[in-house]
Amino acid sequence: MFSEIDHQLLHVWRRRLLGLDKGSPRIAIVGNCQSFGIAYGMKLLAPQAHVDRFMIVRKGVATLDMLAKTLESYDHVFSLEFQPGFIRGGGSEELKARLPRISPIPSIVFSGFHPDTIYVLDPTRSGYPIEGPTGPYHSAIVLFAYLRGMSVDQTQALFQESLFEALGYFDVWEDSAREFLELASVSGLDLSAELVRWSRSGPFMYSMNHPKAHVLFDVARALLTKAGLPVASVEFADFAVDDIVRGVVFPVYPEIAERYGHRGAYLFKRANYRLARNVGQFDDLRGYIQASFAVYARHQRDQLMAPRMVEWLANPDVGKLFAFHAADALTRKYARA
Structure with missing residues (x-):
């Protein structure tokens, strides 16, 4: 049975064959359920860009080689961590070995609101x-x-x-905050100011690893800025789309x-x-x-x-x-x- 990543790869290949790719720079987001919020945020912040999302949450028939070859044509590739087993041939570490220029996306994990x-x-x-x-x-x-x-x-x-x-x-709060900021730092991001702002605005997580959409938008902006790409001045609330909330809260x-x-x-x-x-x-x-x-x-x-x-x-x-x-x-x- 085809998974999300299989369908996305087929969609991208078909679009390329038909010459339907538009927009620049070309940006790819690879990862789990958090990947849509990152991809949508990047498109909102860089509306002229071409943004594709490759969602990896279930086992499929795609191989690491297929994914790596597809990603080679993008100007910027950002990836969340994913374990071997979802794609035949390895996980995010093996993908990065194939494409060293991949920029890591920190997984948003925070247990302060959900210690139980x-x-x-x-x-x-x-x-x-x-x-x-x-x-x-x-x-x-x-x-x-x-x-x-x-x-x-x-x-x-x-x-x-x-x-x-x-x-x-x-x-639990202090340890959760410290671990989150350390994980972001490994990806080259300082999200300390964002964490303070999120915390003041209210509970910003639907579960310990499902953030609200405005959190992913802020992370998308930090990633684009780190990559040296210009970002538009836009209020996320005016265009908010929250894919994760369809799941469990x-x-x-x-x-x-x-x-x-x-x-x-x-x-x-x-x-x-x-x-x-x-x-x-x-x-x-x-x-x-x-x-x-x-x-x-x-x-x-x-x-x-x-x-x-x-x-x-x-x-x-x-x-x-x-x-x-x-x-x-x-x-x-x-x-x-």
């Missing part, structure tokens, strides 16, 4: 992600509560500031958002890439817990052993912490009733 989010990689399926109601993103609190045999009511009661504090969720919990002066919610958005068919589906906290429990019930316990689960289960104090906070919250709830 984890991946659950199934060891019985070669580490393939287990999908829940919010795709590959899971709540560590919900999964641990399930593994401890807690009820939906008990699990819902855990979502409170005191437990977040005890788990260190309010201590893992909420910023109110207690966490308020710590940074913003407003959060317990509203979990499911992925919906077919907007012509329906407007989408959302879960409140209770619905999300119920849907997650239903997914976990279809798996064996050893399939659910994410690293954080192994760590927490090995520490009796964490189990006691969960039991105490659930009991305390429910006691206070029923006392008010």
Whole structure:
């Protein structure tokens, strides 16, 4: 079955054969789900340029040789990191060895707003992600509560500031910011001023590795500037297109958002890439817990052993912490009733 990268390569080859390529300079963006926001931002900032995006998120039939030969004709090539296995012949490191002039794009990863989010990689399926109601993103609190045999009511009661504090969720921000800026620095970018601006404007991530569109626009501008290309003076909000929001949105919990002066919610958005068919589906906290429990019930316990689960289960104090906070919250709830 053809993947996105296969279709894009065929589209580019056909267009070249028909002499339909227009615009200068010729710019190519290679990468994952963040690549559209970068490519769109570059086109908006350099409207006379010819911008192509090569999306690599699924295995296809394309080879590294096909991709490298296609990219050779571009004036500027920017690439996010991608692992071997999606394209036959290697990943981004092997591509850079073929085309040393490739400019790296830093992956936007920031956990400060989503310290509870984890991946659950199934060891019985070669580490393939287990999908829940919010795709590959899971709540560590919900999964641990399930593994401890807690009820939906008990699990819902855990979502409170005191437990977040005890788990260190309010201590994640500084490390996330430092790691993000270090990763940007490796790509030759100083995004410290941008990070401050994003943080002041509100939660700028849909999940720990899915940034909002204005973030990718700012990164696109930084990349073009570093490459010595002129950029237009344009307000992104006037032309905003957000491709990533069609996917999952893992909420910023109110207690966490308020710590940074913003407003959060317990509203979990499911992925919906077919907007012509329906407007989408959302879960409140209770619905999300119920849907997650239903997914976990279809798996064996050893399939659910994410690293954080192994760590927490090995520490009796964490189990006691969960039991105490659930009991305390429910006691206070029923006392008010």
